[in-house]
Amino acid sequence: MGNLEENRLVPDIFNSLLVVSAEEGLSGISNELSRLLSLPVIVTDTFYNVLATSIDNDPLEIVVSTHFERQQNTAYFKCTLDILGESYESFGLPIRQREQNHGYLFFLNKHSEHHILEKYEALNQFSASLCMLNLKQLNDLKEEKHRFKDAFLYDILYGNFKNKEDIISYGAIWKWELDQPHMVIVFSIIEYNHYSADRQLIETLLYIIDKTLTQHGIxxxxxxxxxxxxxxxxxxxxxxxxxxxKLIDFLHYLIDETKETSLLNRVACGVGQIYDNPLELYRSYQESKVAYELGLLLKIEIPFFHNLGLERVLYKHDLQDLKEFYQHIVGDLVKYDQLNGSELMYTLESFAHHQFDLKQTSEAIFLHRNTLRYRIKKIEEILNIKLDDFHHRLNITAAFKIKQLHKI
Structure with missing residues (x-):
């Protein structure tokens, strides 16, 4: 601690930090604080992305252990930092504003002595406040960029552009090659509650998606x-x-990443079709939303819109028309079951699910084949159809798809 003499005037120390904060931002703060304390200093955001460091290694990535030990009577917590494959005992200090956390100051504990930091806690808290001011400036700038970017993306997703050259030229501002084929993928939090901590989880989801895409060079x-x-x-x-x-492998990897966070198993997605023309990306967005919703209903982990056949037609069709079709095709069988306490609807649904194959159906529902034949004959009598007819089979399949999709 030779660089920080006790008889040195405190205002001078604070003033030096103010100067480097104004001139050099977070980088200046980390370097000056490291010089004063004779300890390596790292500034990160809430996701432990390194924003500035006194360590001579750029870019620097760290992994912070999830087992934190809070130090008594101070704001510090003890943790382990993995840097370039080596572990370091460290102390962390949250960068807070009105109880909201915006990042961390980390001090690599070279001497394994907490009292060194404790002695200069006021100085470190002041440094954290300067970091907070810098982070706020960075966030304000980022928000301004986001507002422009978000307005641009909304116009793409809702088909407001008339000229594809405009989309391509605006996209080039962010180094997006929108003259190339693209698709839209929607990720969503299942059973989202806007008035709960789920609002913060959306930020976590956005961070994971952005980070994973960046890791893949996108x-x-x-x-x-x-x-x-x-x-x-x-x-x-x-x-x-x-x-x-390869896209499926990427999406599996991304969703697995979310499971390692507080998002757990609550993330689902839907994939729209690929379009060469950026003017048509609004179609891919609408398709991705349909694929997401049908994926939840049909329990498909990675639903692609172009793989959804009859389901996507029935899902978007007028609900009253679909209900009338359902009643027309199987309504008499529903009434028969209600009056007689039978399970002919269950039998027919199983028969349709197994591609109208007697052997597969009898094994699936543990029913003797002769008994199944008797039930099928009864079903044909009630509905006045023949189940070996392709058109009747198609209508039956559509009816049960309607039941599944719209909870009839």
């Missing part, structure tokens, strides 16, 4: 909207996401 094109994070994903040969199998 400039993120993302926007959050209520319970959704919408991503416009390049599908050119450069990204290899034109390959369905």
């Amino acid at each position: 400039e993120p094109i993302t926007i959050k909207k209520q319970n959704e994070v919408i991503a416009i994903i390049p599908a050119s040969e450069k990204t290899s996401f034109s390959s369905k199998s």
Whole structure:
């Protein structure tokens, strides 16, 4: 601690921090504080992304242990930092404003002596306040950029552009190659509650998506909207996401990443179709929302709109028309079961689910094949149809899809 003499005037120390904060921002604060304390200093955001450091290694990535030990009577917590494959005992100090956390100051504890930091807690708290001011300035600038970016993306997603050259030229501001094929993927939090901590979880989801895309060498094109994070994903040969199998692997990896956070198993997605023309990306957005909703209903983990056949037609059709169709096709069978306490609807639904195969159906519902034949004959009598007729089979299949999709 030779650099920080006790007889030195405290205002001089604070003044030096104010000067470097004004001139050099977070980088100046971390370097000056490190010089004063003779300890390595790291400034991070709430996700432990390094924003500034006195360690001579740029860029620097750290991994912070999740087992924190709070130090008594101070604001510090003890933790372990993994830096370039090596572990360091460290102390963290939250950068707070009105009880809201905006990042951390980390001090690498070279001497394993907490009292060194405790002695100069006022200085470190002052440094944290300066970091907070710098973070606020950065966030204000980021928010301004986001407002412009979000307005641009909203116009794309809702089809407000008339000229694709405008989209391409605006996208180039953020290094987005919107002249290449893209698709839209919607990620959403299941059973989202706007008035709970779920609002913060959307930020976590956005962060994970942006980080994962960046790790794969892709400039993120993302926007959050209520319970959704919408991503416009390049599908050119450069990204290899034109390959369905590689895209599925990527999405599995991304969703697995969310499971390691407080999001747990609450993230689902839907994938729209690929479009060469950016003017048509609004179609991909609408498709991705339908795929997401149908994925939840049909329990499909990674639902692609183009893989949904009859379901996507029935899902978007007029509900009253669908109910009338359902009643016309199987209504008499529903009434028969209600009056007689029978399970012919269950039998027919199982028969349709197993592609009208007697053997598969009898094994699936543990029913003797002759008994199944008798029930099918009874069903044909009640509905006045023949189940070996392709058109009747198609109508039956559609009826049960309507039941599944619209909870009839």
